[in-house]
Amino acid sequence: MNLVGISINHKTSPLDLREALHLNHDEIVTLIPRLKNSLFSEGVVISTCNRTEIFGFPQNQELDLSSIIDELIRFKPVNEIKQEHFLKFFSCGAVRHLFSVASGIDSMIIGDSQILGQVKEAFEISEDLDFAGAALRRIFDTAIKTGKRAIKETTISEGAVTVSYAAVQVVEKIFSSLDKKSALVIGAGETGELAAVHLRDKGIGKIAIANRTIERAEKLAKKIHGEIVPFQFYKEHLHNFDIVISATSSNNIIVSYDDIKSAVKKRKNTPLILMDIAVPRDIDPDVKKIDNVFYHDMDSLKIIVDQNLQKRKDQIPLVQKIIMEEMIGFFGWFNTLDVVPTIKTMRLFFEEIRNDELEKIKNKVSDEDFIKIEDMTRRMIGRILHNPTVKLREFAETGANIKEVAANTMILKDLFNLGSIPSNGKGINEDKNNPEGTNEKK
Amino acid sequence: MLQPIDILNLFLPILYASVFAAYIYDFFTEKKFVNNSKRIILFVTLILHALYLISRTIEFDHPPITSKFEIFSIIAFSIGFSYFILELLTDIRGTGAFIILFSLGFQIVSSLFIEHNYTVPEVLRNRLLGLHVVNALLGYSGITISAVYGLLFIxxxxxxxxxxxGLVFNRLPSLEILEKLSFYSAVIGFILLTIAIIIGTIWLPSAFPNFSYLDPKLIGTFFVWIVYGIGILRKLFGNLYGKKVIFFSLTGFAIAIISLIITSTLGKTFHSFY
Incomplete structure (x- = not known):
């Protein structure tokens, strides 16, 4: 396995460097032909806001991994970037790293499931540009399978890990369903927008935006199919909402104790949830003393986020176990690629002997006897070759010792002189990285 | 048939303990395997418990309502059964430990002190009495479950x-669901209690010509019924939400317990048959 890879990510470099090196779709499409020309027979470029990675099978077995980094920097020059900002992977390490990335345990926010889609998309680009063969397809299929298993079999992606989402998680602990509830988001900045989007995704019945700049409120309201409450009147509307999320940049309290007391009275004491995700706070924290008012601020929501992050971290060993299982499966398959041509040639060799001998007696026996002899020899060859075939596959699939597999294959070839058997262009000369012969010869 | 009855009597607390252990383990760990199997363990326990109660009825020729400890066993069964139905209907599985604990407690006391009772007063063989008791016990199970959900709400x-x-936040369903579960359990309990009261009222004059409507047991039950009735009506037609609904449930339950303690220890009531 001669897969190689390089990676610059949140563990190796600061944000500004990662941002500067980020490649958009068009840039990846432009870079791939350059990699194809000079470095790789096939490969994939993954680039997200937190990582840029290149994986591939080198054209030259002696490829220096630094040359991949040099090529990337030549393509997208970034000041102050150094070789030290990159991780280099080879063979098994490259596969393990890719599987770790796909399963989210290498992400900045552990368990981030978006990366799985990004890995998939990166491979599709390579496939579209005819830069991905069967072995690379198998690696990426297994990587995506690993990511899916991690999500399904562990809780690596569960629980809110952003304050906005934690706010929604608390809301769900108070109301059983949100489809008949209404929410007011005060402040249409990034945090407010995120909270509004989460609420919409959770199926909130009605949502309204109040923002000082009306244009911004309109823009967000349009995005989430919400209504607008004029900022100067939002206090008069508080009682109409079950959930109020405040995320403005105001330096002072904008929702007082009395505002909430009055709203709760108008609501006839039905529960009111207040999420203050602004710093400094927008809502007077004393409102938590009012019955049926659930007030949470950044500090309290941060507790949930930290707990969930810790829970995700605790899942890493389970994900690593899945990665190991998938690696064993993958290398089992990969190692069989070594023996498949040998098995094919061996079978062909015996089949040719059988055909020769059958040809010799064809005119010496009756048609009826010939059919019997033909059938008998077929079964005989089948039985003779059954054990060697199974054993060779077993050696390969266990994948414990690649050298042992090679040695056994070699003995077999020497014993029967298989190397000299013409195999119609198939068999022993097949390319392991391209078992289906779909790519040009390297 | 005595031997199987004795064996079941011995095993029922163990079975309820296993159910409780499965539910509490699941509450703390949320393991998929336990989550699916705990309901099966509860189902098997309830089947065996039903068999036990039927066997007693056949063997002793009267429904198992002739002593406190027979009634405790029926209470254990009806709480477990009511919860089982509730879990099936709502698929909310995280609260079972808190309910099954009551079944376990009642069954342990019952199994420890229950006796073989072949001779009972003739009045206890009456069918109407049987219906009255079954409805009353299921009704009390309903309000017990309502109270447990009320406490979980609080x-x-x-x-x-x-x-x-922490754990409470992560494992319990939402406040709104807990309120609904508490309310629906109270409504079911109230309806069954009402049926029990009606049957009792029809049956009483014929069984006890000298009874008094001022009997402490009747007054206590009436108060419980009134509290739940007011609570349910206010919830249905008024503006009763959250903690106030729970307040009615817990008050009704407290009155029911106090009434039970007073009538079985201090007051003289015709309701003591044993």
Missing amino acids: LLYKNLKANKF
């Missing part, structure tokens, strides 16, 4: 107010 409410996001 627990989660306080946790949310105090920004505590």
Whole structure:
């Protein structure tokens, strides 16, 4: 396995460097032909806001991994970037790293499931540009399978890990369903927008935006199919909402104790949830003393986020176990690629002997006897070759010792002189990285 | 048939303990395997418990309502059974430990002290009495479950107010669901209690010509019925939400317990048959 890879990510470099090196779709499409020309027979470029990675099978077995980094920097020059900002992977390490990335345990926010889609998309680009063969397809299929298993079999992606989402998680602990509830988001900045989007995704019945700049409120309201409450009147509307999320940049309290007391009275004491995700706070924290008012601020929501992050971290060993299982499966398959041509040639060799001998007696026996002899020899060859075939596959699939597999294959070839058997262009000369012969010869 | 009855009597507390263990383990760990198997364990326990009660009825020729400890066993069964139905209907599985604990407690006391009772007063063989008792016990199970959900509501409410996001926050369903579960259990309990009261009222004059409507047991039951009735009506037609609904449930339950203690220890009531 001669897969190689390089990676610059949140563990190796600061944000500004990662941002500067980020490649958009068009840039990846432009870079791939350059990699194809000079470095790789096939490969994939993954680039997200937190990582840029290149994986591939080198054209030259002696490829220096630094040359991949040099090529990337030549393509997208970034000041102050150094070789030290990159991780280099080879063979098994490259596969393990890719599987770790796909399963989210290498992400900045552990368990981030978006990366799985990004890995998939990166491979599709390579496939579209005819830069991905069967072995690379198998690696990426297994990587995506690993990511899916991690999500399904562990809780690596569960629980809110952003304050906005934690706010929604608390809301769900108070109301059983949100489809008949209404929410007011005060402040249409990034945090407010995120909270509004989460609420919409959770199926909130009605949502309204109040923002000082009306244009911004309109823009967000349009995005989430919400209504607008004029900022100067939002206090008069508080009682109409079950959930109020405040995320403005105001330096002072904008929702007082009395505002909430009055709203709760108008609501006839039905529960009111207040999420203050602004710093400094927008809502007077004393409102938590009012019955049926659930007030949470950044500090309290941060507790949930930290707990969930810790829970995700605790899942890493389970994900690593899945990665190991998938690696064993993958290398089992990969190692069989070594023996498949040998098995094919061996079978062909015996089949040719059988055909020769059958040809010799064809005119010496009756048609009826010939059919019997033909059938008998077929079964005989089948039985003779059954054990060697199974054993060779077993050696390969266990994948414990690649050298042992090679040695056994070699003995077999020497014993029967298989190397000299013409195999119609198939068999022993097949390319392991391209078992289906779909790519040009390297 | 005595031997199987004795064996079941011995095993029922163990079975309820296993159910409780499965539910509490699942509450703390949320393991998929336990989550699916705990319901099966509860189902098997309830089947065996039903068999036990039927066997007693056949063997002793009267329904198992002739002593406190027979009734305790029926209470254990009806609480477990009511919860089982509730779990099936709502698929909310995280609260079972708190309910099954009651079944376990009642069954342990019952199994420890229950006796073989072949001779009972003739009045206890009456069919109407049987119906009255079954409805009353199922009704009390309903209000017990309602009270447990009420307590869980208060627990989660306080946790949310105090920004505590631990086990209670993670495992319990939402406040709104707990309120609904408490309310629906109370409604079912109230309906069954009403049926029990009606049957009792029809049957009483014929069985006890000298009974008094001022009997402490009747007064206690009436108060319980009134509290739940007011609570349910206010919830249905008024503006009763959250903690106030729970308040009615817990008050009704407290009155029921106090009434039970007073009538079985201090007051003289015709309702003591044993």
